Amino acid sequence: MVFELKNIYKDYLQGKEAVPVLKNISLAVEDGEYVAIMGPSGSGKSTLMNIIGCLDKQTKGSFVFDGADIMSCSDKQLSSIRNDKIGFVFQNFNLLPRQTALDNVELPLLYAGVSKRQRREKAKEALRRVGLEDRMNFKPTQLSGGQKQRVAIARAIVNKPKLLLADEPTGALDTRSGEQVMELFKELNDDGVTVVMITHEPEIARCAKRVMYIRDGELHSGEFAAGSRANAVAKEETAPAAEKVQEEAAVTKDIPAEEKPRTGPKTMTDIHRDLDDILNRKLPELKFSDGSDIERKGDKI
């Protein structure tokens, strides 16, 4: 067991009023799992990730991470849990701009009190692991988006954490770099790293072994039956149109859905609406095709 959330609630104070963002969330993640948490923007994904990442505390409920009750941990203890057991990957990389890739990757080791020589060694190893051995002394500004995210992943795994926690890791990347990152996640997971990834892109979520859905602060497990509408949706956009969908998503995601004709290839908004429809109707036993299925169909994701 890596962590277990039990009946978690999280409220934010809006003025004097408490606005519930997470409602009664329970989730247990075992060692070696690869979990994707999906949901539309504003549904509370990042809030949930902050709690799982020990960056924030729940309002109510119990959260046990690797045997430690997080609610009763001190600031110092939380720091050392984050440093030791969790590797963060963010949508916008969050690299220190003036430091080299190597320095960035060394950072968690510095906080862990590792000696200079060992830091160098381990950081180099982590960078080699993500295929950036020839970019070690580059600064983030000299790297492409995909390379930056790989540096961030190297930083996340350099301490050999129990959990790799990623919030929209492909959100700022082009399709190709996104695929590379997913490839890397899969390899890391195959090597035994537990991965929890937050995304709103179904084709990214499909890389995971387990997909959860969050909507309006509630978590639903994604057990859908084959042949359902959701499956159709999934098939439709995993077909050759997949890349187009992503490109369109970038253009259209800020435009309210109502203003767009519901013709042509599906956009992200359409997919979300479809998902919402499914969830609202609470169709029982829907099932996504699993990863191997997609690969057999020749999909590149």
Add this chain to the structure above:
Amino acid sequence: MLENIRLSFQGIFSHKIRSFLTMLGIIIGIAAIIAIVSTIEGTNEQIKNNLIGSGNNTVKITLSNGDYEADFTWETVPDNIRVISEESKKRIEDIKEVDSCTLYRTRSNPDNLFYLNRKIDSAVIYGIDEDYFDTLGYDIAEGINFTDRHYKNFAKVAIIDSTLERGIFEGENPIGKQIDISGEPFTIIGVAAKRSGFEPVINSVDDYYTYNQTSSGLIFIPTVDWGICFRYDEPQNCIARAVDTDSMTNAGKKTADILNENILTPEKDTEGVSSALEYKSESLLEQAKALQDLSSSTNSMLIWIASISLLVGGIGVMNIMLVSVTERTREIGLKKALGARKKRILAQFLTEAAVLTSIGGIIGVVSGIGLSKVIANIAEVPVAISTPAIAVSVVFSMVVGIVFGLIPSIKAANLNPIDALRYE
């Protein structure tokens, strides 16, 4: 720590203009303080040199009546003071702080000095022993010194100093000329001049006025002749040369103790009050101190004013650090997410503030030294760069950084990592 210092330099150099402007308050404050302190030190050094004379650490131990030097022009000679024996003099010379000593009698402006029937005004006459010239750093510039024969035979010979030579003889050779002291003819056999490296004879603040400004010169005669011109049993005074300037006070006190053994039971006057005649050493060091304090106290006001500039500089540092914390909210959030503890974030920002102000302090010290040199040239005020002041300035500017960096650093350390990561 080293990592923090490296990061600080990186941060400071990546915002060169901003960092410089932030430091400016500190630079100006420290530069002003260094310049003021240098001026104070320079003035003090000058006072000390003028009063004591560099390389001429002589202390005068005179017979005093209360706070005043006894003057036997009018006073009767007390009968309870023994002539100081050779043995006492030996003991004085054996004091470890004393290099050499001399016994002498003196009279200022006696009215019985004549040269060619012209009265010599405002000269000072000394009856001296063999050690006088050596102890006070005189050389015989012309003619010869007193010899043993002169002392044994009560020879009526005199040596004058170069001031009197210039004043009375106006370019003529004084050797062989005669002056009248109390109607007795004395033959001038030499001219004494202060050794180079010895400051002018200024043995006390009084001398400073009486001799330097009004005296027409000095006349020396063998001490054995004193009785011929004045009274033979007049008490002697002593000048001791200390081994160094700092030993002057001790040398004077110990010498006075030995001399006071020659004063028998205190003399009672008609009212039965003992006249407090005793040998006192004149502490030039203390006199110099008093003068120095006077000049320092006026200047230390200036230091307070300069400190205000440091305060303003400190507030500037605080302001910029607050801006810097806000700007780097994301960085701080990230570091906390990666496991950096509060203490580390606090240390990082404190180090940055301290490094910033220390650099400011160092630049300030350098500018201050430059400024002192400029002041020395323009205002012709002596300046002395003081090493402790430099060290204190740099440390102080570092402290300013830590004090004024504290609030921004605490703010940084207490940032909530989520808010910090969310910050745009």
